[in-house]
Amino acid sequence: MIEAVNLAKHYGAKTAVGGVTFTVKPGMVTGFLGPNGAGKSTTMRMIVGLDKPTRGTVTVNGKPFEQHRDPLHQVGALLDAKAVHTSRSAYNHLLAMAATHNIPTRRVNEVIDMTGLGPVAKKKAGGFSLGMGQRLGIASALLGDPQTLILDEPVNGLDPEGVLWVRNLARYLASEGKTVFLSSHLMSEMAQTADHLIVIGRGQIIADAPIAQILAGSDKAKIRVRTSEVTRLSQLLGGAGVNVACHENETLEVTGLDARQIAATALENQVLVYELTPMNGSLEDAYFNLTKDEVEYHSQQFNDQAPVAVKGL
Structure with a gap:
């Protein structure tokens, strides 16, 4: 378990993390x-003792990270996959780490097999591709069979097979009762992997809830309706708090009514409806709704007409 209480980090006048719990x-x-x-x-670095908090506390499995006598067995972290001696082989890098905690050599071989590093285990890490570097970083995090796993962008550079492997690994470790904390910019992947989300913006927590709750609260539910009587049904459904948008292919998108209410109105007025589909919001939509006022950097979005300045990326 990771517990942060009023955790903050300032660099001079700049607030990187502003007191999060x-x-x-x-x-x-x-x-x-x-x-x-x-x-x-910055938050992840404070959890594992690489940055000292300006104020507040953070503990892992009940203690500050630096107070653990066996940190590799308590916490496995991937924060920078390039943090390896480039002249060492993957095998020797893991062997050196294992020696610090009396971890047997067989465990080194296990994590090499587990992460698919076997074919390159004796090659120098400095020549690894980005994906192989990530695999070595994950192997290092798994080496001590830790109770808590912290992974910063673990799928960065991985091919589709590797992305699926990380997803299954994270869910397997969680099913074993371990604490799994990971970040990713791939919303589709996070939606398939995470059970709970913590969203931070400008150093403050702006959401901390089960992923289903965040998706449910991202926006009003939309219902897609298809009917040959688009104009008539849109008039029948219109009212206070209801928005009806007409699209091509005899399609309406209705916000403010549920499917049962729409079906009842159509039946009562003898309007044939041949599709009635709830449209679930995506994690990407929910994320942008949550963070639209919290971005620090801005870019331009281009379309086929003219560039439009937007917040984001």
Whole structure:
């Protein structure tokens, strides 16, 4: 378990993290989201003792990280996949780490097999591709069979097979009762992996809830309706708090009514409806709704007509 209480980090006049309180519980995958510059990496670095908090506390499995006598067995972290001796082989890098905690050589071989590093285990890490570097970083995090796993952008550079492997690994470890805390910019992947989300913006927690709750609260539910009587049905459904948008292919999108209400209105007025589909919001939509006022950097979005300045990326 990870517990942060009023955790803050200032660099001079700049606030990287502004006093956050949250708990990452065992037995589930907790996703950590936020725009660039929001404070994600700084928070993760404070959890594992690489940055000292300006104020507040953070504990892992009941203690500050530096007080653990066996940190590799308590916390496995991937914060920077390039943090390896480039002249060492993957095998020797893991072997050196294992020696610090009396971890047997067989465990080194296990994590090499587990992460698919076997074919390159004896090659120098400095020549690894981005994806192989990520696999080595994950192998290092798994080496001590830790109770808590912290992974910052673990799927960065991985191919589709590797992305699926990380997803299954995270969910498996959570099912074993471990604490899994990971960040990713891939919303579709986070939606399939995480059970709970913590969203940070400008150093403050702006959401901390189960992913289903965040998706449900991202916007009013929309219902897609198809009928040959688009104009008539849109008039029948219109009213206070209801929005009806007409689209091509005899399609309406209705906000403010549920499917049962729409079906009842259509039946009562003898309007034939041949599709009635709830449209679930995506995690990407929910994320942008949450963070639209919290981004630090701005870019331009281009379409086929003219560039439009937008917040984001």
